[in-house]
Amino acid sequence: MKIQRFARLFVLSCLLLFISIANVLAQKTVDPNAFQVVRTKSMSKKAGFGPGGTIVIVGAPHGAVSIEGWDKNRIEIEAEIQVRAHNEQDAARLANVTGFAVTEDVTSYRIFSIGPHDKKSIKKIDKKFPKKLRKNPFKIDY
Secondary structure, rough: OOOHHHHHHHOOOOOOOOHHHHHHHOOOOOOHHHOOEEEEEEEEEEEOOOOEEEEEEOOOOOOOOOOOOOOOOOOEEEEEEEEEEEEEHHHHHHHHHHHEEEEEEOOOOEEEEEEEOOHHHHHOOOOOOHHHHHOOOOOEEO
16 A cells, blocks of 8 residues: 555656656757847936835846935936847847836836836737747846
8 A cells, every 4th residue: 555655656756857857858048149130228217216215126037237325316217228139120129129117106116127028018019029039038237
């Protein structure tokens, strides 16, 4: 009885391990060096922001965030956005849907990165955005 239970558990564990390994091997990675065209654009936004407020940043899959404090009652967001594509037309289309959006209320300010990874936001900006461009690499440095 215990041996059968152990055997079933062992077989199930091996099966789950095999499925996990197969899933990892099946995932395609995108080599950023395979894209010849690199396009860079800058965005900025300024808004009033009182003391004691909260800032939430939902960053892009790649990029950096740098925060500096100062004695003024406002927030200033600057972003450098870089997209990579195989040709100028694809790079322009990617640059058009990549950036950030903000929402604010009395005590908080939220910054959301928008790009090929964000299916919902892309559909609002470009309803016919091609699926082949969703895996193109991009980064947003704040």
